Amino acid sequence: MGEWSRSVIPIARGLCLLYLTNKYLGTTVITYGPSMLPTLNITGNLVLVERISTRTGKLRPGDVVIFRSPETPRKIVCKRLMGMEGDQVTYIVDPKNSDRCKTIVVPKGHVWVEGDNIYNTKDSRNFGAIPYGLLQGRAFWTLLPRKDFGSLAPKPR
């Protein structure tokens, strides 16, 4: 009995530490889809995500963030942060059909996110500004594929 518990507790502690690191420090995420071209590939990227910036609030427009979709809470979505609360955001409403622009002010407690590939993305232009509480982390480094290894630079706006 003593022998058995001597090996289970370190294993449990290790797993819990792994879980806590994943939830509070950083994790890796596989992205797929065309909405962040050319920054991220359609077929998929393995990116490193850190969770400290979202907790401390040190996010800046231009950061690539992951968040829970406001329409499907089980889905995690990756887009670029374009405006914090109080910022004025100007965006093209429907880039495929017209050049009409709209300017809004991001409400308190919310952020505005947009995909880099404005022709094929569902983002704040469709579902509006998202509450800050939905943000899950900031993607800052691409691990795979090897040719894209490197940091995800903030795109100058």
Place this chain on the structure above:
Amino acid sequence: MGTPRVLWSITKKCFTVGVITLTVSDLFASIVPVRGASMSPTFNPKTNSLLDSLSDDRVLVEKLCLRNYKFSHGDVIVFSSPNNHKEKHVKRIVGLPGDWVGTIYDVVHIPEGHCWVEGDNTASSLDSRSFGPVPLGLVKGRVTHVLWPPHRVGTVDRKTSQNRVSSSSSASKF
């Protein structure tokens, strides 16, 4: 004698206990104090009993519901405020995605992935009537039991208001 070794062993034990407790409270259930009277009389009813006025209610919040984000009408949930992610609110789910909820002025359609929450104490509650439907991604847990004060220990029941909500065929389908 072996004081550094004893100290190290105690530290390791505390660390292990802390790490495991944190993980369990994140993944399964945690105990949370409820502040404010917006859920009166379910939580913090302002009666004249001594224990009620001394401290806030403590409730058990279960996190297993966050696997599937499937909720039912009448569930009491804990969620991050849409206006300030650092604050958490405790309210009851009145409407699920696809429902039509009647407020004083009009009828609101709850979009996909959102819910309509209201406090049991309608007179003094800051809820969806002020900040609109809440995305389900903000939900942090579901309240199942009251644990303190002792004379009100028990499960938190679902209470639905059929007369104000018109729902699509099955309650938690989305």
